[in-house]
Amino acid sequence: MAIVSFNKTVLHNLISKPKTRKAEKEYPAGTRGHVENDMDLCILCGLCSIKCPTHAITVDKNEKTWSIRPMSCIQCRSCVDNCPKKSLSMGLRFQEPGTEKITKTFKQSEKAIAAQEALMKAAKERAAAAAAAKAAAAAQGGQAAPAAAPSPAAQAQPTPAAPANQDQNKE
Ligand code: SF4
Ligand code: SF4
Structure with a gap:
């Protein structure tokens, strides 16, 4: 009897739909995404760093690097909206999960350095x-x-009759 019940369960599982959903490949509508920087456009002006309310962004002009601490970012978009070169955007892709507070550092591209x-x-x-x-x-x-x-x-030549006018004003 147990064998029959087991077989029924196996058959049922084979022909029925899975109870779980596949992981979504794209962000659902309304989510904010995460900050991405196109280092071909970035001029390392540092404005994004100044505008970031959580100090998640660091710009090093000497090293020509742009860094972000993803776990400090609150996805407010302030950096994206204030970037004068429009090199920042909110990427709508899932990132690898992490357990450590890392800093992601990106080097300014040779193309951007040459253009600058x-x-x-x-x-x-x-x-x-x-x-x-x-x-x-x-x-x-x-x-x-x-x-x-x-x-x-x-x-x-005689000067204009300014004194006369002054006298007239006095009268
Ligand atoms: S990302 Fe934009 S605002 Fe930030 S340093 Fe680069 S050019 Fe400037
Ligand atoms: S989205 Fe907001 S919190 Fe995140 S890096 Fe940009 S300014 Fe900072």
Whole structure:
């Protein structure tokens, strides 16, 4: 009798649907995700670090790294909304579970470093050109100043009747 009952259970389990659900591959709607950084765009300005209310982000400009402590992040999105280069986003993918408070560190990409150096070089060249143009204009102005000085004849002409007006105002 026990064999019959066992066989019934086996048969039932073979043809019925599983009682459990498969793990979801995508985030359900409404969840906030987790912070991801595209290091090809990040210029290490540090604004995200300043805006983070839990100090979960650290930027090291000397080492050219951007770090985040995932367990300190409260998924508020403040860093994402304030990133001037739009390199941050809320990734909607599950992460590996962890038991330790780790820090994830990412190095700025060579592409981003080259782009940033090119921008800085162009800015320095613009500043140097502007300074040179200003110096040239100042030199030209210095030479033109004596020619623009009033001639002796003009200086000899009587001054406008300002005192008379003053007298009129006094009356
Ligand atoms: S992620 Fe954005 S805000 Fe943060 S350092 Fe990079 S560019 Fe600046
Ligand atoms: S989502 Fe909020 S808490 Fe998380 S790193 Fe960004 S600013 Fe900090």
